[in-house]
Amino acid sequence: MRWTSLLAIYFLFWFLSLFLVLPFGIRTTDEVGGEKIPGQADSAPHEFRPLRIVLRTSLVALALFALFYANYSFGWITTDTLRSWFHGPAEANR
Structure with missing residues (x-):
């Protein structure tokens, strides 16, 4: 696989991970006990x-990408595996 493809796949994992990571560790002003600014949303981070x-x-993206690349290199889960999961072993061999 080309390095440009690997880089593009890493950035796809990075943006997926961004949406997974964003909600964790956020505390609102009410939770911290701070003073709100007029017009501040209740859900805004402190x-x-x-x-x-x-x-x-x-x-997180590096860990997910490492799993993806290991699967790509060693072939743990292939299209034949996915086909047998969704269509059963009899239809997968067609």
């Missing part, structure tokens, strides 16, 4: 830390 989010996202 403190936004983008570097922490990027680091967590990169680590």
